[in-house]
Amino acid sequence: MTVWWVLxxxxxxxxxRSYKLLWVPAVFLLLGGSQPVAMYFMPxxxxxxxxxPAGALIEIPTPQAFEVLAQTLxxxxxxxxxxxxxxxxxxxxGERIAGTAIMTLVKxxxxxxxxxxxxxxxxxxxxIAVAAGYGAALYYTSALFGSVSWKDALLALIIFMIWTxxxxxxxxxxxxxxxxxxxxxxxxxxxxxxxxxxxxxxxxELHWSPGALxxxxxxxxxxxxxxxxxxxxxxxxxxxxxxxxxxxxKFGRFT
Amino acid sequence: xxxGGDVLNVTALTKRYDAKTVVESVNFTLSKMRxxxxxxxxxxxxxxxxxxxxxxxxxxSGQIRLLGDASDSDPRRSIxxxxxxxxxxxxxxxxxxxxxxxRLCGLTRKAASGAAEELLARVGLADAARERIGGYSGxxxxxxxxxxxxxxxxxxxxxxxxxxxxxxxGRREVMALLRDIKRETTVLYSTHVxxxxxxxxxxxxxxxxxxxxxxxxxxxxxDRNRQPVIVxxxxxxxxxxxxxxxxxxxxxxxxxxxxxxERGMRLVVRDLEAAREALLLDIARAGVRxxxxxxxxxxxxxxxxxxxxx
Numbered sequence: 298m299t300v301w302w303v304l305x306x307x308x309x310x311x312x313x314r315s316y317k318l319l320w321v322p323a324v325f326l327l328l329g330g331s332q333p334v335a336m337y338f339m340p341x342x343x344x345x346x347x348x349x350p351a352g353a354l355i356e357i358p359t360p361q362a363f364e365v366l367a368q369t370l371x372x373x374x375x376x377x378x379x380x381x382x383x384x385x386x387x388x389x390x391g392e393r394i395a396g397t398a399i400m401t402l403v404k405x406x407x408x409x410x411x412x413x414x415x416x417x418x419x420x421x422x423x424x425i426a427v428a429a430g431y432g433a434a435l436y437y438t439s440a441l442f443g444s445v446s447w448k449d450a451l452l453a454l455i456i457f458m459i460w461t462x463x464x465x466x467x468x469x470x471x472x473x474x475x476x477x478x479x480x481x482x483x484x485x486x487x488x489x490x491x492x493x494x495x496x497x498x499x500x501x502e503l504h505w506s507p508g509a510l511x512x513x514x515x516x517x518x519x520x521x522x523x524x525x526x527x528x529x530x531x532x533x534x535x536x537x538x539x540x541x542x543x544x545x546x547k548f549g550r551f552t
Numbered sequence: 553x554x555x556g557g558d559v560l561n562v563t564a565l566t567k568r569y570d571a572k573t574v575v576e577s578v579n580f581t582l583s584k585m586r587x588x589x590x591x592x593x594x595x596x597x598x599x600x601x602x603x604x605x606x607x608x609x610x611x612x613s614g615q616i617r618l619l620g621d622a623s624d625s626d627p628r629r630s631i632x633x634x635x636x637x638x639x640x641x642x643x644x645x646x647x648x649x650x651x652x653x654x655r656l657c658g659l660t661r662k663a664a665s666g667a668a669e670e671l672l673a674r675v676g677l678a679d680a681a682r683e684r685i686g687g688y689s690g691x692x693x694x695x696x697x698x699x700x701x702x703x704x705x706x707x708x709x710x711x712x713x714x715x716x717x718x719x720x721x722g723r724r725e726v727m728a729l730l731r732d733i734k735r736e737t738t739v740l741y742s743t744h745v746x747x748x749x750x751x752x753x754x755x756x757x758x759x760x761x762x763x764x765x766x767x768x769x770x771x772x773x774x775d776r777n778r779q780p781v782i783v784x785x786x787x788x789x790x791x792x793x794x795x796x797x798x799x800x801x802x803x804x805x806x807x808x809x810x811x812x813x814e815r816g817m818r819l820v821v822r823d824l825e826a827a828r829e830a831l832l833l834d835i836a837r838a839g840v841r842x843x844x845x846x847x848x849x850x851x852x853x854x855x856x857x858x859x860x861x862x
Binding site for chain 1: 643700
């Protein structure tokens with residue numbers, strides 16, 4: 298356990314000194330803060346951008362607060378995931394290529410401790426970044442569009458965070474299997490996008506798919522509550538997370 | 553069998569990848585406070601053997617036993633290992649890396665910090681201890697690598713080609729350091745620089761295509777292979793070349809083996825005294841223009857070449 302903490306602290310220090318702990322949350326803050334502001338000024342932006350025939354009447358209904366937050370989560374689900382995958386893609390493969398992994402694993406350190414310490418650090422980075430961005434979105438949304446039930450907002454955040462944690466764990470596992478970090482980032486992002494698209498295309502057949510989680514988060518934000526069919530994708534997501542982690546420990550290449 | 557003075561005992565150690573056998577049935581014992589060089593041409597299985605000893609590779613069969621260890625305990629606790637190309641986190645300072653390595657080996661923060669201070673001073677990195685490793689030279693990194701391998705006071709220090717990537721200055725520093733370390737720790741290192749091995753080690757192991765072909769104390773191996781060698785070099789004139797040709801082709805009574813070398817020839821003879829006399833007389837009679845005449849015993853290089861030749 299002591300060894301595990303030493304490894305985790307090293308990972309945190311690395312996140313700090315490589316400025317990942319700065320720029321990853323910064324991207325989320327930017328995404329989360331700009332979405333409500335952009336949506337608020339959308340009618341004016343369109344009106345001033347020109348190109349409209351004189352006298353044309355534009356009716357843009359003011360979106361409701363929960364819709365703005367749901368839109369923000371969609372931004373996180375694409376650009377946010379890209380940034381997270383980029384931050385986590387070299388976790389194992391980078392150390393394998395540099396040769397630092399072998400230096401650690403020749404000490405009395407188990408592959409389990411080695412992989413899970415990186416996992417813990419990436420999860421904390423993910424949580425901090427998503428929570429920061431979501432906090433900014435929540436602040437601007439309630440200032441510009443009116444308040445959202447904090448219970449619903451919190452539940453939606455938790456659901457969405459689980460989805461991002463699955464993605465970052467998959468990126469970590471792929472970086473343990475694949476030769477290059479870029480491949481790991483690409484495969485995990487592509488998998489996330491495909492899963493979400495497939496789940497959207499076949500909502501009945503794939504109602505249990507982890508890709509349903511972002512949709513569930515939006516649903517919760519709309520005040521429709523947590524549905525009974527929500528448990529299947531949740532359990533599937535958490536299983537996928539732990540299967541990826543176990544596979545990384547068992548079959549990962551470290552030397 | 554393990555004896556009192558043994559640190560490591562290897563029996564029938566074998567590593568196979570699919571159909572290819574990289575290390576085959578290797579047996580040897582490392583004794584306490586001895587420095588052993590593992591020699592062999594590239595691809596002979598040196599790194600594979602060393603990685604199995606360090607616990608990085610699982611042997612296909614065979615046994616590795618460490619002194620005083622239960623057979624199921626982690627060998628990494630009693631071994632310090634330096635890979636061929638040590639890599640560090642560039643963002644850490646030398647001191648931070650040492651403490652990190654010590655803590656991974658189970659030392660307390662205080663013990664790790666004390667050991668780090670002491671070892672960094674010993675390898676001459678006390679002044680650079682607080683600088684980022686990213687700014688270290690190759691020689692400094694190698695010395696840091698040796699220091700981090702010693703942080704938990706291992707019974708056995710294993711180094712994979714510790715000097716091959718260094719410039720002459722770095723090589724001299726590391727040699728001096730190893731000479732100092734071998735007084736208190738058993739050392740095993742692989743190398744293909746025979747000169748370094750000869751200057752440093754007590755025992756040698758020579759691998760050829762995964763098999764151990766020569767082993768034992770350097771002096772004993774020398775005795776076993778004691779064969780007088782004469783090296784003659786001449787100027788490149790007609791008469792001298794012709795004379796040398798006759799020695800190379802003719803079957804002079806005492807010559808066991810004659811090889812052409814650059815600018816001359818190398819003779820392995822049965823009786824040094826008789827051969828010396830015959831050669832000197834012949835040189836005087838033929839008026840050969842000798843530039844170099846070297847009469848002596850087989851060097852480690854000769855033994856190595858003989859051992860690895862098919």
